[in-house]
Amino acid sequence: MIKGLLIAITCVLASACGPDDRILKSGRETPAPSNVEASKPTFEKELDEIKSAGFTFVYVLRRKDGQKLDAEDRGVIRLQTADMNRRITADEDKAVIIGSNYQLPSKNMMTILDRFAVENHSLPVPAVDANSNANK
Numbered sequence: 133m134i135k136g137l138l139i140a141i142t143c144v145l146a147s148a149c150g151p152d153d154r155i156l157k158s159g160r161e162t163p164a165p166s167n168v169e170a171s172k173p174t175f176e177k178e179l180d181e182i183k184s185a186g187f188t189f190v191y192v193l194r195r196k197d198g199q200k201l202d203a204e205d206r207g208v209i210r211l212q213t214a215d216m217n218r219r220i221t222a223d224e225d226k227a228v229i230i231g232s233n234y235q236l237p238s239k240n241m242m243t244i245l246d247r248f249a250v251e252n253h254s255l256p257v258p259a260v261d262a263n264s265n266a267n268k
Contacts, residue, residue: 175223183253187217187231192251193244200225208247212240 173181182190193209195201201209201221209228213219216232230236236244244250 173222175227178220178222179229179253182218182220182229182231185218185231187233188255189230189232189235190253190255191230191236192222192253193228193230193248194223194226194251196247196249198226201228205247209244212236212243 179190179192195205206221206228209219209230213230213232213236215234216230216236218231220229221227222229241250
């Protein structure tokens with residue numbers, strides 16, 4: 133009998149110790165779910181990030197038919213731009229943005245131009261004054 137009474141008291145005490153949902157929910161609004169699309173970086177934002185990273189040469193590669201890049205496309209890009217500093221897929225896998233501090237070798241560029249549409253967003257090359265060291 134005492135055993136049953138102890139079990140009953142323990143059950144009553146254990147059930148009384150739970151949090152009150154009304155108190156927990158009062159004063160706190162449930163945040164609205166954020167829009168997942170808004171958190172994705174846009175193509176323009178990614179391009180601006182590459183440009184602001186200080187790269188001298190910036191290229192955007194896209195398939196000529198405008199479709200998404202497939203595994204073979206990415207393999208060609210990876211092989212031909214292996215020494216470039218940064219590559220980012222962008223525009224829902226329809227473009228690759230490449231940033232580098234040196235120019236892509238002409239052989240590699242020709243291979244890329246045969247397969248992809250290339251946009252050159254590189255910084256303008258400063259004009260060199262041919263006479264700058266002539267009188268020194």
